[in-house]
Amino acid sequence: MRAIVKTKPSAGVEFVEHYPEPEIDVDQVLVEVGATSICGTDAHLYAWDASAQAFDPQLPFVMGHECAGTVVRIGANVRSLAVGDRVAAESHIFCGACYMCRIGNAHNCYNLKLLGVTRPGAFANYVALPASVCFPLPPTLPFDIGALFEPSGNAVHAVQRAGNLDGCSVLITGAGPIGLVLIQLAFAMGASSVVALEPNPFRRGLAAKYGARALDPAKADLDAIVRADYARHGGFDVGFEVSAAPGTHEQILRAVRREAIVVCIGLPNRAISLDISEFIAKKMIVLKGVFGRRIWETWEILLALVEAKRLDLAGMITHHLSIREFEHGIALLKSDSAKVIISPN
Ligand SMILES: [Zn+2]
Numbered sequence: 001m002r003a004i005v006k007t008k009p010s011a012g013v014e015f016v017e018h019y020p021e022p023e024i025d026v027d028q029v030l031v032e033v034g035a036t037s038i039c040g041t042d043a044h045l046y047a048w049d050a051s052a053q054a055f056d057p058q059l060p061f062v063m064g065h066e067c068a069g070t071v072v073r074i075g076a077n078v079r080s081l082a083v084g085d086r087v088a089a090e091s092h093i094f095c096g097a098c099y100m101c102r103i104g105n106a107h108n109c110y111n112l113k114l115l116g117v118t119r120p121g122a123f124a125n126y127v128a129l130p131a132s133v134c135f136p137l138p139p140t141l142p143f144d145i146g147a148l149f150e151p152s153g154n155a156v157h158a159v160q161r162a163g164n165l166d167g168c169s170v171l172i173t174g175a176g177p178i179g180l181v182l183i184q185l186a187f188a189m190g191a192s193s194v195v196a197l198e199p200n201p202f203r204r205g206l207a208a209k210y211g212a213r214a215l216d217p218a219k220a221d222l223d224a225i226v227r228a229d230y231a232r233h234g235g236f237d238v239g240f241e242v243s244a245a246p247g248t249h250e251q252i253l254r255a256v257r258r259e260a261i262v263v264c265i266g267l268p269n270r271a272i273s274l275d276i277s278e279f280i281a282k283k284m285i286v287l288k289g290v291f292g293r294r295i296w297e298t299w300e301i302l303l304a305l306v307e308a309k310r311l312d313l314a315g316m317i318t319h320h321l322s323i324r325e326f327e328h329g330i331a332l333l334k335s336d337s338a339k340v341i342i343s344p345n
Pocket residue numbers: 039040041065066151
């Protein structure tokens with residue numbers, strides 16, 4: 001089968017035409033990949049930078065963790081799925097036995113393996129998945145939309161962490177794919193206004209299309225915006241930090257009101273210092289984080305919103321490429337793009 005394989009601890013990947021098909025064990029299914037999408041994590045793995053090495057992947061491995069496809073073979077113990085089922089993959093492969101799994105927090109399993117990072121991934125014709133991480137898709141849902149459930153789920157989980165957004169003003173730093181889903185979700189969940197900071201003009205255009213006031217962080221004067229439009233509350237009610245760009249955490253903590261909730265989704269590649277006295281103790285901001293999706297609550301909320309057409313994932317797809325064009329896809333992430341879909345053929 002065709003596969004994108006990370007073989008060396010340096011920048012780059014290999015496109016392999018004849019890579020061995022994965023074997024499945026009794027609890028797994030073999031999925032014929034219908035569509036995958038490229039994530040910022042894939043760009044880090046491609047570049048083999050500090051963020052990539054922090055995951056401690058073992059070379060060589062097949063990359064790709066955002067995927068949907070058709071079950072073509074099932075292990076002897078699998079009862080929940082049948083050949084022909086259409087599924088999307090939860091990329092956080094949990095053990096099911098540790099404390100976090102037992103209390104319903106499988107996304108934060110102590111023995112977590114990450115699809116396409118610390119387990120063979122889905123930039124290939126076939127991927128082996130534990131049946132326990134397969135999310136059944138309705139028959140009419142296209143695979144490219146199904147592949148976007150994994151990244152979009154991060155945004156849904158971030159909103160779950162933020163709580164009630166009724167009437168809230170929301171500040172989002174970063175309008176990449178997750179920021180764009182957050183903008184739509186914030187409005188779907190009752191937010192009154194959304195300001196999104198995003199340096200790329202193309203992505204600002206998408207953010208504006210979804211109803212946000214999209215501003216260039218290099219030019220936006222957040223103090224002036226808060227004084228002009230959010231003075232009654234003393235700042236934004238809720239903040240979502242997505243970009244992990246230098247300085248955004250400080251920026252968001254300054255722009256939100258006292259006792260606001262700030263949810264961190266972006267992964268900075270180094271430690272950041274924060275004024276705890278100012279922001280956490282005195283301003284009493286509640287700082288939270290998300291990593292992955294609540295299994296399966298987040299997925300079901302996402303599916304319901306997509307089926308109700310309250311969330312537009314198709315509008316975020318800017319490119320469809322074949323697996324041979326993978327490196328072009330990585331380059332596109334740095335230019336005018338949102339989601340790049342990779343077909344295995
Ligand atoms: Zn991802």
